[in-house]
Amino acid sequence: MSxxxxxxxxxxxxxxxxxxxxxIFLWQKRRTAGPERGTxxxxxxSSMASTPTFDLQAPVGPPNSSVMDWFTARGFDTWCxxxxxxxxxxxxxxxxxxxxxxxxxLSAVSDYxxxxxxxxxxxxxxxxxxxxRAATLAESHPERVKRLALDAYVYTGAGSPTLEQRRKKLDExxxxxxxxxxxxxxNSIFTRDHPxxxxxxxxxxxxxxxxxxxxxxxxxxxxxxxxxxxxxxxxKITAPTIIMRGEYDGIAGFDDLIEFFKKLPNPDKEFxxxxxxxxxxxxxxxxxxxxxxxxxxxxxxxxxxxxx
Amino acid sequence: xxxxxxxxxSRGEEHWxxxxxxxxxxxxxxxxxGPDRGTxxxxxxSSMAATPGFDLQAPGTSYVSxxDWFAARGFDCWTxxxxxxxxxxxxxxxxxxxxxGADDLDAVSRYIMAKTGAARLFLHGTSSGGLxxxxxxxxxxxxxxxxxxDAYVWTGKGSPTLAERKKKLDQWRASTRRPISxxxxxxxxxxxxxxxxxxxxxxxxxxxxxxxxxxxxxxxxxxxxxxxxxxxxxRxxxxxVIMRGEFxxxxxxxxxxxxxxxxxxxxxxxxIMPGIAHGSFIxxxxxxxxxxxxxxxxxxxxxxxx
Numbered sequence: 068m069s070x071x072x073x074x075x076x077x078x079x080x081x082x083x084x085x086x087x088x089x090x091i092f093l094w095q096k097r098r099t100a101g102p103e104r105g106t107x108x109x110x111x112x113s114s115m116a117s118t119p120t121f122d123l124q125a126p127v128g129p130p131n132s133s134v135m136d137w138f139t140a141r142g143f144d145t146w147c148x149x150x151x152x153x154x155x156x157x158x159x160x161x162x163x164x165x166x167x168x169x170x171x172x173l174s175a176v177s178d179y180x181x182x183x184x185x186x187x188x189x190x191x192x193x194x195x196x197x198x199x200r201a202a203t204l205a206e207s208h209p210e211r212v213k214r215l216a217l218d219a220y221v222y223t224g225a226g227s228p229t230l231e232q233r234r235k236k237l238d239e240x241x242x243x244x245x246x247x248x249x250x251x252x253x254n255s256i257f258t259r260d261h262p263x264x265x266x267x268x269x270x271x272x273x274x275x276x277x278x279x280x281x282x283x284x285x286x287x288x289x290x291x292x293x294x295x296x297x298x299x300x301x302x303k304i305t306a307p308t309i310i311m312r313g314e315y316d317g318i319a320g321f322d323d324l325i326e327f328f329k330k331l332p333n334p335d336k337e338f339x340x341x342x343x344x345x346x347x348x349x350x351x352x353x354x355x356x357x358x359x360x361x362x363x364x365x366x367x368x369x370x371x372x373x374x375x
Numbered sequence: 376x377x378x379x380x381x382x383x384x385s386r387g388e389e390h391w392x393x394x395x396x397x398x399x400x401x402x403x404x405x406x407x408x409g410p411d412r413g414t415x416x417x418x419x420x421s422s423m424a425a426t427p428g429f430d431l432q433a434p435g436t437s438y439v440s441x442x443d444w445f446a447a448r449g450f451d452c453w454t455x456x457x458x459x460x461x462x463x464x465x466x467x468x469x470x471x472x473x474x475x476g477a478d479d480l481d482a483v484s485r486y487i488m489a490k491t492g493a494a495r496l497f498l499h500g501t502s503s504g505g506l507x508x509x510x511x512x513x514x515x516x517x518x519x520x521x522x523x524x525d526a527y528v529w530t531g532k533g534s535p536t537l538a539e540r541k542k543k544l545d546q547w548r549a550s551t552r553r554p555i556s557x558x559x560x561x562x563x564x565x566x567x568x569x570x571x572x573x574x575x576x577x578x579x580x581x582x583x584x585x586x587x588x589x590x591x592x593x594x595x596x597x598x599x600x601x602x603x604x605x606x607x608x609x610r611x612x613x614x615x616v617i618m619r620g621e622f623x624x625x626x627x628x629x630x631x632x633x634x635x636x637x638x639x640x641x642x643x644x645x646x647i648m649p650g651i652a653h654g655s656f657i658x659x660x661x662x663x664x665x666x667x668x669x670x671x672x673x674x675x676x677x678x679x680x681x
Contacts, residue, residue, distance in 0.1 A: 264679055307649075314641035314681070325632055328645075334621035335649040337667075338635075342614075342642040343679040352679035360644075363670035372571050372650040372659035374622065 077139040084179040089157035093148040096135045101142030106186040109147040112195030113288040116154025117147035119276035128268025152285035165287035169200035188213035195219045196288035202299040218311040222327040224296040226320020234293045245283040260345035261315035307335035309364040313344035385446035392486040397464035401455045404442040409449030414493040417454040420502030421595040424461025425454035427583035433576040455483045459592035471592035476507030495520040502526045503595035513610040525618040529634040531603040533627025541600045552590040567622040567652040573659045614642035616671040620651035
């Protein structure tokens with residue numbers, strides 16, 4: 068099952084938990100095949116809810132548009148959830164959805180998953196600001212994170228073309244809690260770095276899925292990424308960690324990520340550059356490379372010898 | 376076949392070629408299982424011939440050699456003794472520099488490609504075998520599909536092992552060969568301040584090394600002490616993985632990350648191997664090294680190439 072192939076579609080199940088009385092939507096897809104390998108928690112980014120990114124059901128194009136289906140066919144129980152401010156979770160107009168808010172969400176979500184399934188520490192994957200949020204879970208609850216994958220991550224923001232552009236609108240982000248999303252904006256995610264990398268046959272389904280859940284999204288992570296980086300302390304991330312960096316991704320300078328990587332204290336760490344990929348690796352033409360890198364990192368044999 | 380386990384032992388074959396009239400020994404273990412994934416050539420380091428590191432047989436233990444393990448996962452596995460080592464030509468005048476090693480790989484790769492019809496090879500080099508493999512890849516990028524550099528060193532800056540080794544540079548330069556012994560081989564296993572090797576297989580390993588050589592040439596030691604860098608990362612145009620043992624003193628992590636930054640192909644990975652010092656394939660955690668190499672060599676080809 069390590070080769071690219073169409074995964075059997077897993078049947079999804081919704082769950083609900085809450086933070087401060089505000090509801091949070093979770094989506095579970097259980098293992099359909101393969102040896103039992105553990106649980107993955109997928110964490111979404113700034114501009115869309117969870118299922119469009121992690122459980123996209125595209126009727127056309129290459130197989131495996133849902134990374135959750137792909138991993139359930141390879142031995143994993145998989146979960147994603149909508150942060151407050153997104154999708155089916157609480158979306159009060161006052162809610163900004165900062166990274167700190169995301170950390171609270173992750174605390175509640177991981178607590179719910181661990182108690183509901185008794186699965187033990189999870190493999191956590193976050194993309195873009197979802198990676199920043201996932202890293203906060205690893206910092207605040209290291210006992211809940213078995214292995215951590217940070218895709219399209221940014222540390223200090225030094226040398227980031229995307230954030231340089233985004234900062235020009237910082238006053239606009241700060242003047243409201245939410246901003247509109249539309250097809251043109253979502254399409255820009257796939258074209259801003261290097262046109263041609265996105266999986267053209269999936270993008271319409273992706274845009275449709277995002278807009279079915281949200282016509283606006285909160286500004287918290289945009290503000291944090293423009294004004295408040297760094298939001299993670301790599302020295303506090305004790306889980307084995309992989310940095311997944313798209314070749315063309317403008318969200319971070321390469322050296323910024325290398326500096327972060329150097330500071331990670333666990334020697335079980337990897338840095339993978341993904342050829343032909345910009346931002347949003349799971350909706351790219353080369354998505355299989357991202358899936359494979361994640362699978363291999365989450366299934367590394369445990370060390371027999373741990374030193375000293 | 377992704378799980379660690381005992382692979383079916385592949386039956387080995389001897390092959391021979393030559394360079395400048397000097398014979399070169401090659402050892403092949405053909406694919407025993409799995410889909411055909413290509414041809415993999417393992418390149419040995421400074422202080423031992425090829426088969427002790429890559430095809431170690433340790434009866435009565437669960438250890439499976441790298442060549443058997445990869446042969447059971449779809450690879451046609453090859454290795455060779457560089458001139459100066461093992462069963463290859465060992466005239467007393469042979470210094471076996473890194474450049475000589477890249478010349479050997481030219482002849483070896485020609486032979487393998489002619490014998491098997493392979494258009495390109497996967498290369499895995501360990502320690503100075505990484506330097507040899509990389510120099511060969513610089514000279515013949517068209518022959519290398521993907522390149523793995525394990526226990527590699529680039530400039531040598533910040534390397535505790537090389538700082539010690541440099542103290543004996545005059546000694547290395549005074550002759551073409553140096554004697555090796557169990558004490559010396561043990562020093563490789565202890566010099567990084569940990570004992571990360573698998574103690575059950577160490578006796579088999581030492582027997583295998585010393586059955587082939589009671590001395591080894593000094594060329595790579597001299598190069599690593601006096602002539603680094605011998606590789607230019609900008610000329611390595613193929614996909615590359617750097618495999619770095621947590622405790623390996625042969626290079627500083629920053630030296631390797633500087634090298635990694637300069638690799639021009641965006642298909643590149645950097646993996647730190649926990650609990651591993653130098654010589655990953657005979658370490659207690661060798662399964663991690665095998666898994667990293669396997670996953671890198673089996674990455675799907677990008678659909679979009681920019």
